[in-house]
Amino acid sequence: MATQHSRSAARMMMAPATILLLGWMLVPLTMTLYFSFKKYLPLRGGDLGWVGFDNYVRFVSSSSFWPAVATTLVIVGGVLIITVILGVLLALLLDQPIWGQGVVRILVIAPFFVMPTVSGLVWKNMFMDPVNGFFAHLWRAVGAEPIQWLSQASLPSLIMIISWQWLPFATLILLTAIQSLDSEQREAAEMDGAGPIGRFSFIILPHLARAITVVVLIQTIFLLSIFAEIFVTTAGAFGTKTLTYLIFQRVLESQNVGLGSAGGVYAIILANIVAIFLMRVVGKNLDR
Amino acid sequence: MKQIQLKQVSKCFGNVEVIPPLDLQIEEGEFVVFVGPSGCGKSTLLRLIAGLEDVTTGQVLINGEDATAIPPAKRGLAMVFQSYALYPHMSVRKNIAFPLRMAGLDKAEQARRVEEAASVLNLTDYLDRRPGQLSGGQRQRVAIGRAIVREPTAFLFDEPLSNLDAALRVGMRLEISELHKRLATTMIYVTHDQVEAMTMADKIVVLQAGMIEQVGSPLDLYHKPCNTFVAGFIGSPKMNLLAGKEAAKHDAHTIGIRPEHVAISSTAGEWEGVVGVSEHLGSDTFIHVTCPVFSEPLTVRASGELDLTYGAKVYLTPDLAHLHKFDDLGIRLK
Numbered sequence: 001m002a003t004q005h006s007r008s009a010a011r012m013m014m015a016p017a018t019i020l021l022l023g024w025m026l027v028p029l030t031m032t033l034y035f036s037f038k039k040y041l042p043l044r045g046g047d048l049g050w051v052g053f054d055n056y057v058r059f060v061s062s063s064s065f066w067p068a069v070a071t072t073l074v075i076v077g078g079v080l081i082i083t084v085i086l087g088v089l090l091a092l093l094l095d096q097p098i099w100g101q102g103v104v105r106i107l108v109i110a111p112f113f114v115m116p117t118v119s120g121l122v123w124k125n126m127f128m129d130p131v132n133g134f135f136a137h138l139w140r141a142v143g144a145e146p147i148q149w150l151s152q153a154s155l156p157s158l159i160m161i162i163s164w165q166w167l168p169f170a171t172l173i174l175l176t177a178i179q180s181l182d183s184e185q186r187e188a189a190e191m192d193g194a195g196p197i198g199r200f201s202f203i204i205l206p207h208l209a210r211a212i213t214v215v216v217l218i219q220t221i222f223l224l225s226i227f228a229e230i231f232v233t234t235a236g237a238f239g240t241k242t243l244t245y246l247i248f249q250r251v252l253e254s255q256n257v258g259l260g261s262a263g264g265v266y267a268i269i270l271a272n273i274v275a276i277f278l279m280r281v282v283g284k285n286l287d288r
Numbered sequence: 289m290k291q292i293q294l295k296q297v298s299k300c301f302g303n304v305e306v307i308p309p310l311d312l313q314i315e316e317g318e319f320v321v322f323v324g325p326s327g328c329g330k331s332t333l334l335r336l337i338a339g340l341e342d343v344t345t346g347q348v349l350i351n352g353e354d355a356t357a358i359p360p361a362k363r364g365l366a367m368v369f370q371s372y373a374l375y376p377h378m379s380v381r382k383n384i385a386f387p388l389r390m391a392g393l394d395k396a397e398q399a400r401r402v403e404e405a406a407s408v409l410n411l412t413d414y415l416d417r418r419p420g421q422l423s424g425g426q427r428q429r430v431a432i433g434r435a436i437v438r439e440p441t442a443f444l445f446d447e448p449l450s451n452l453d454a455a456l457r458v459g460m461r462l463e464i465s466e467l468h469k470r471l472a473t474t475m476i477y478v479t480h481d482q483v484e485a486m487t488m489a490d491k492i493v494v495l496q497a498g499m500i501e502q503v504g505s506p507l508d509l510y511h512k513p514c515n516t517f518v519a520g521f522i523g524s525p526k527m528n529l530l531a532g533k534e535a536a537k538h539d540a541h542t543i544g545i546r547p548e549h550v551a552i553s554s555t556a557g558e559w560e561g562v563v564g565v566s567e568h569l570g571s572d573t574f575i576h577v578t579c580p581v582f583s584e585p586l587t588v589r590a591s592g593e594l595d596l597t598y599g600a601k602v603y604l605t606p607d608l609a610h611l612h613k614f615d616d617l618g619i620r621l622k
Contacts, residue, residue, distance in 0.1 A: 187340050188373035192434070193361035193390035202386070206377040 002206065036144045036261035043255045055262035064246055069270065070157065076223045076274070078159040078167060079215055086163075087170030087215065088208065089202055092200075095169070095178045105175075112168040116228035123148060123161045154238035166222075170215045175180040177211035211283040217278060224271050243267050291316040292442060292475050293338060297346035297566045299332055299498075306332055307498040310344060314442075314476065314491075319468050320516070322478045323485040323491045323521070324495035330478045331446055337476065338367050340443050346516060351441060358551040361390075367444040368434035370451065370582070371620045374419035374434075380406075382413040384433045408467075425456045432467070442474035449484065461487060482522055494518050516618035524556075525574055527612070528586045534559070539620055540613035547589040549610035554596070557603025561586070578604060 036055055039048040059065060094105060111119065127134045128149035136146035150155040181204065189203045227244050234240045236249060247267060251260030292314040307329045322330040322401055335341040337348060339360035347356050357365050366387075374383050374399050381402055382389075388398045406412045411428040428448060435443055445464070449457045465488050468475050479485055485492050486506045492502040492518040494509065494517070502514045507520075513519035519527045526546045535543040551557065552575065561579035575596060578585045588604060596602065613621040 140336075180489050182371060182373065184369040184371050184373035185375065186464075188367070188369055189375075189386075191338065191365070191367045192387035192438075198390055203375060207496070208374075209377070239384075 017020060032151035032261045032264045033255050034261075036265055038258045041255055043256060045137040051258065053259045056265070059250070059262045059266060061260055064241060067239065068241050068243045070248040071240060072224065072244070072270070073274075074155060075159055075162065075226060075242060078155075079162045079223055080219060082163040083166045083170040083219065084212055084215060086167055087203075088176045088212075090167070090171045091178050092204075094175050108171055109168045111165055112172075114165070116165065116226075118233050120161060120229040120232040121164055122162070123157075128157060130173060150234050151238050154234050154240050158229060158233065158240055161233070162223070162226060165229075166219055167287065169219070173215050174211050177208050181207050209285045213282045216282055218279060220274060221271075224267075225273065243270060290548075291318075292476075293347075293349040293352075294333075295349065297333075297336060297345040297348060298344050299329075299341065300338060300344045307336070308496075310500050311572070312493065312500065312503070314474060317472050317474055317565075319465070319475045319488060319490045319571075320493060321475065321485040321489035321491070322476065322487040322493050322495055323480065324501075324577060325481055326480055328495045329498035330495050332482075332498075333366075334444050334446055334476060334478045338365055340362050340367075364438075364439045364441040365444055366440035366442075367446065368428075368431045368435050368448045370447045370567050372419075372451075372579065374427055374430055374433040376419055379418055380411060380422070380430050380433075381415050384411075385429055385435055387434060387438045390509070401437045402433075405436045409433050410500075419528070425460060425580040428464075429450065429458055432464070435468075436471070440473070443478060445475065447478055447480070449479070450481075455486075464488065483524060486522065492522075494521060513544075513612065513619070514620050515604065516542055516544065516614050519612055519614070519620075527586045528584075529587070529614075530582050530584070534580065534581050534614075536557050538611065538613055542614040542618065543612065544612035546610065547587040547607045549607040550586065550588045551607065552577070552588050552596075553603045553604065553605065553607045555599070557605040558607075559604045559605055561602055563598060563600045563602055565598070566596065575602075577603065579605060 008161050009040050037050055037052065039051045040046065040227075041048065090108065094101070094108065098104065104280050114122075125133070130148045131148075135149065138145040147153060167203075183192070185203060185207075186199060188197045194202060203206050225244050226242065227248065230236060230240055230242065236245045241249075243263070243265065247263040250256050250263055294310060296309040296311060297307065298305065298309040299499055313371060322333060322417070324330050324599040332341060333529055336343050339348075339355070339358065343356060346356075350358075350363055350365075375386065378386065384402045385398045388401060393401075400568065403412070406415055409432060411426070411433060412428055414422060414426060414430075415547055420431065422430065431448070433510070449460050449462075450468040452460060460485060464475075464477075466486075475511060477484075478487060489506055492509055493503050496517055502509060502518045504512075509522045513522060513527075516529055520529055523546055525547050527546045529542055529544045531542045535541060559579045561577040564576035564578055564585055566576070569590070573590045575588045575590055576585045577588055592598075615621055
């Protein structure tokens with residue numbers, strides 16, 4: 001890509017893809033903004049004209065707004081903490097030479113291939129069911145009263161399900177990072193008198209900083225829009241209504257497109273606040 | 289005093305015996321160089337001494353004590369790695385202080401020792417930089433600094449100069465030699481470069497396929513190589529090793545003569561030959577001569593600017609006082 005000619009040729013070649021992607025992003029965004037300023041009730045009269053910032057005010061002043069934001073942040077935060085910590089530990093474990101390493105690695109990655117709806121239903125019916133679930137049997141086996149997971153401990157249960165799904169992703173990225181650590185560095189630390197814990201905290205963990213940042217950033221993007229797991233388990237009940245779920249209810253259950261679109265704009269703002277916060281906190285790891 | 293002693297030490301990886309049982313003694317304050325071609329087991333031997341690999345059989349004695357089962361950190365040895373193995377996320381100061389921090393020394397003592405090592409190695413101006421911001425030679429010095437602060441019983445160097453460019457290598461070679469004179473600590477140095485071995489060592493250990501071929505001072509090895517392998521490995525350019533009828537004249541299977549011990553003349557001499565490629569180094573000229581009596585061309589040193597064109601006819605005369613004789617197994621004849 002050195003000469004003037006090849007540069008302009010490259011631009012020409014890339015233009016279709018760039019324009020398509022731009023359109024892909026701009027059309028829904030513009031439509032969301034357009035509807036958010038309208039009173040639009042598909043089953044109750046359709047387009048009822050412009051209403052200014054009415055929808056925005058109504059969405060925020062609703063009693064479910066702030067709890068939904070809080071729930072979203074708790075789920076994202078909880079899943080991040082669990083997947084990063086367990087991911088590091090699992091990656092350390094999988095880095096050890098063990099018999100059947102290949103099979104074990106594939107098994108560890110497997111949950112990532114299970115569709116969110118399926119995993120939500122499997123967890124709900126096979127593990128967390130208070131009568132027939134595996135946990136219920138386990139609790140009864142030790143003589144305890146089974147927990148009604150999805151109603152009594154709804155948020156922890158959801159975090160557990162989502163963490164299970166995302167743990168393989170974190171493990172995989174962190175494992176490749178651990179494998180890229182120069183073995184001479186480990187040996188040097190060993191010669192310098194660092195024990196296993198010293199080697200972990202002074203050599204391995206700093207080496208993983210960049211990979212952990214990547215895991216946190218990518219997971220945040222996807223976790224902010226978690227929907228299927230909630231839909232098939234609690235359907236937003238028992239305090240598991242996230243911002244995404246609230247928008248879904250406004251648009252499809254209340255059939256209020258305008259109000260939902262305003263919520264969508266708030267979701268964009270929330271995502272950006274989280275992104276700026278994350279880039280400030282962990283983004284500097286990427287510069288090194 | 290024998291400081292490091294290997295007794296019948298061997299190493300196997302699976303079924304492959306990399307190092308057959310060997311004995312070696314290293315005296316206190318010596319600069320010992322392990323030299324040999326790639327894959328000869330010299331690095332493995334160093335790692336066995338360091339404790340980074342377990343010996344398969346035998347004993348490693350350090351200061352007269354059996355250290356075979358002692359973990360690397362407790363052996364009192366410091367190692368400088370080929371890749372320097374600096375910790376990239378720590379400043380130079382923290383890198384050098386790391387072993388002290390692990391040993392639990394107090395902050396003031398740490399700082400004092402780091403400053404001291406930095407001034408010895410001219411690193412004072414770079415203490416707050418990260419390894420990524422340093423040149424190859426500076427990184428090398430940081431790695432040495434990290435070894436010095438521990439005040440070890442012996443330093444182990446694993447091909448420390450192989451990642452540096454030629455000019456820097458010569459400089460660092462001198463610096464390490466000087467450091468050895470100043471600290472008077474035992475150093476074990478692994479290299480595949482026989483020039484490094486010759487210039488730095490008090491004692492050279494020549495290894496081939498995990499076996500010690502010869503142990504001796506650089507000049508010992510140069511003047512009295514005990515077999516054809518050592519004869520061909522030590523010295524630059526290589527010794528001419530010649531077999532056949534001419535060797536039989538001297539009652540040997542193979543005779544060896546270094547390029548600097550052959551006289552070249554355009555008029556008369558013992559062996560007739562034809563000039564091949566000449567390599568001019570300014571001070572010396574190395575001429576490759578093809579003689580009909582030998583199957584391989586000879587390398588001959590001609591001092592100064594001898595004017596011999598490609599294809600010219602010349603005569604060579606070996607200096608019989610410096611002729612090396614070997615038997616059919618390649619062992620030196622007395």
